[in-house]
Amino acid sequence: MTLPIFAQMAVSGAFMGLVYALIAYGFQLTYATSKSINFGQGELVMVSAFFSLTLLNLGVPYWAMIPCGLVFGAAMGLVIERTAVRLALEQKSEGWILLSIIGGLFLFSTAENIWGRDDHPFPTPMSTDPIHVLGVDVTRNEIAVAVGVFAIMGLIELFKRRTLLGKAFEAVSADRDAAELMGISATRTVMLSYGLSGAVAAVAGILVSPITTVGPTMASALILKAFSVAVVAGLDSGFGVVVIGMMLGILESLSSFQLGSGWREAPGLVLLILALALRPTGVFGKTAIRKV
């Protein structure tokens, strides 16, 4: 195999990896505040993509669709929090695992019934002609993915560091009980994290759809890899998911090219197993700094 093709596969894989990173980031947000994650996150990505596609088909302009899609995703995140997570957390039970999976299945069948089982193309306002950079073709959609992923992650990180509400978010992740004593409502902070996580899922859906098409099963492969990325990087690793996400994207792109497309899913699973065996807190996972 020649070097240019190799580089081409790696670059395309890296862009896809950014989408995994973004979904993994959504896991981190809810894990930080509540030590819970939404196992139906992939279905959130999918229904948000379908919702956005419907808006476009109804004639809503592209620029107006994006905020609507975001709000829809955030609202769905809140629904999941209310229906699947809150009760379980109040009982200190792990029931959110099963409940959020059920929530995802429910969204899946709902989507099938509303939009059918077929994959639909997702329009893009940008030209599909690739741009040549250093001998590698990059599509405008891929650039949009990169810009979108870094924009939303950057915005959320800015929010966490620069606003008092964001600092309160961090405080709840650090010590929920102490945060309550400061007057910070942990329940509302968890809601906030699920809302943000839902919005992040919607962004992922809108960004990835022009590349992968929209269908009820679009997210099942995505979510598996996003989960691998989240665990390998560490559920509290912040931007660590970007590194691991791109790495996984490159690995799977190369392995499916070299070994055949059947091997596409292998690197993610191998990485997941290795990480769990060797470093369960994740490559970038933090060990708590604490002095008594």
Place this chain on the structure above:
Amino acid sequence: MLAVEGINAGYGTSEVLSGVSLIVKSGTVVALIGANGAGKTTTMRAISGSLRPSKGKVILDGREIQGLIASRIAHLGLAHSPEGRKVFGPLSVEDNLLLGAYTHLPRFFGFLAKAQPDLDRVYTLFPRLKERARQLAGTLSGGEQQMLAIGRALMARPKVILLDEPSMGLAPVIVQEVFHTIRRLKAEGITLLLVEQFAKSALEVADYAYVMERGRIAVEGTPEALSRNERVLAAYLG
């Protein structure tokens, strides 16, 4: 200012407190002393809402607060500096202080300007915290963390402060410093309920004191009276 009337509280099915009553008058320092496991911390937690009392009343500034959630009680003017300090380790010292004032600061922008007078006050009291404002709270020494925990409670401009075991795990010289601070706060007219194992130091600074034994108030009185009480003397001041 703060009155606790016959509360019972505990964890799960085991009741730790049975019928604890105490009063903290405005502008006074009240000490709650007693052996390990007597229920001092549980009393604090039942007051601040970390724990729900199963019986009895907690009255803050004329208002019944028992059964409210902790964050609500904080908004009503109670600041609880918990046992073990519980500073937010991954956040900076200044962020910790700002969060202390969470109840009366704007949530998005302009909170720094609004908190400045309170920050200055805390930094005057603890110049060390100002030096370390940008440092992560988790990297502070135990004594500095305790100052931060007290500063964080002050930031809320609370009506009452609950201060749980400020001397825990600190070197004697630092403990003295902590008590020095408490005396300064007392001079400023702060209302404080202080839980301490160092009964002697606590009685020196307090206006009134309660002694807990096995989940109840065993003895109460002014520090002078308690210092003459043989039982207290033998058990806690020996």
